[in-house]
Amino acid sequence: MTTVIDGKKAAASVVDAVTSAATALERDTGRKPGLAVVIVGNDPASHAYVSSKSKMAKQCGFKSVQHTLPEETSQETLMGLVAELNADPEIDGILVQLPLPKHLDSDPVIQSILPEKDVDGLHVVNAGKLATGDAETGLVSCTPAGAMLLVRQIHGRDLSGLNAMVIGRSNLFGKPMAQLLLAANATVTIGHSRSRDLPAIARNADILVAAVGRAEMVKADWLKPGATVIDVGINRVPAPEKGEGKYKLVGDVAFAECAPVAAAISPVPGGVGPMTIAMLMANTVIAAYRAQGKVAPKF
Numbered sequence: 001m002t003t004v005i006d007g008k009k010a011a012a013s014v015v016d017a018v019t020s021a022a023t024a025l026e027r028d029t030g031r032k033p034g035l036a037v038v039i040v041g042n043d044p045a046s047h048a049y050v051s052s053k054s055k056m057a058k059q060c061g062f063k064s065v066q067h068t069l070p071e072e073t074s075q076e077t078l079m080g081l082v083a084e085l086n087a088d089p090e091i092d093g094i095l096v097q098l099p100l101p102k103h104l105d106s107d108p109v110i111q112s113i114l115p116e117k118d119v120d121g122l123h124v125v126n127a128g129k130l131a132t133g134d135a136e137t138g139l140v141s142c143t144p145a146g147a148m149l150l151v152r153q154i155h156g157r158d159l160s161g162l163n164a165m166v167i168g169r170s171n172l173f174g175k176p177m178a179q180l181l182l183a184a185n186a187t188v189t190i191g192h193s194r195s196r197d198l199p200a201i202a203r204n205a206d207i208l209v210a211a212v213g214r215a216e217m218v219k220a221d222w223l224k225p226g227a228t229v230i231d232v233g234i235n236r237v238p239a240p241e242k243g244e245g246k247y248k249l250v251g252d253v254a255f256a257e258c259a260p261v262a263a264a265i266s267p268v269p270g271g272v273g274p275m276t277i278a279m280l281m282a283n284t285v286i287a288a289y290r291a292q293g294k295v296a297p298k299f
């Protein structure tokens with residue numbers, strides 16, 4: 001029987017642990033964890049993500065602040081806001097929602113966030129700490145941290161002897177995911193658009209993580225029978241069966257044909273998606289504990 005990995009349940013248990021940790025911090029120090037989320041422009045998908053992040057932060061007992069800036073915001077204004085949030089002692093975590101409007105350069109903005117407040121794990125200091133194995137003081141990007149938690153549910157913490165493949169090499173996901181798998185002793189391959197034969201490489205993987213942004217690209221004949229498949233894609237595709245003009249969300253993995261071949265598989269929606277927000281809350285509470293000089297909880 002294939003295990004369909006329940007990301008909603010895993011996320012709920014992380015959120016419970018975060019809420020308890022936030023309550024304990026407030027009791028001991030009088031301080032709530034503080035999360036600031038910054039969004040620039042009018043992209044509807046980004047607005048939907050940001051409002052669920054702000055809502056979840058409140059639910060966890062955090063101080064939650066949202067800054068909504070107009071499309072025409074200048075680089076200077078945005079960097080000025082980040083500088084203010086860096087200096088604000090009530091803010092432990094800062095997230096600037098990506099992508100930014102085209103006239104803005106995201107890298108200087110992200111790199112100007114203090115590494116200890118970079119709850120997205122995108123600052124070079126945090127990427128470097130992950131690459132050098134410093135889990136004690138760094139912050140790990142939320143989606144890979146969440147995907148890794150799902151991998152741990154199936155395989156435990158030690159992936160010695162297992163082949164893992166990540167398809168996708170972004171800074172936001174593919175590279176940090178590969179680092180996490182490597183840190184857990186897996187033998188890791190990163191595949192991408194210039195790889196020669198992705199299906200052949202994938203067939204060698206005990207753990208296959210797909211983050212390519214192409215609807216249902218991974219087919220059943222890409223899988224090693226019995227593999228664990230983690231689908232990080234969220235693709236909106238037409239769904240005429242639901243009515244004219246309707247859409248549905250599908251992953252990067254063709255779920256219906258892959259599920260019988262895999263031993264464990266994460267669905268879309270309801271797999272990695274809910275984990276991303278949960279791990280953002282986890283990073284914020286970790287940053288808040290460290291800011292108070294306390295040992296941070298682990299998730």
Ligand code: GUN
Nearest residue numbers: 095096097098099120142
């Ligand atoms: N846009 C899509 N995913 C993310 C994320 O994890 N962090 C940020 N900042 N923006 C995103």
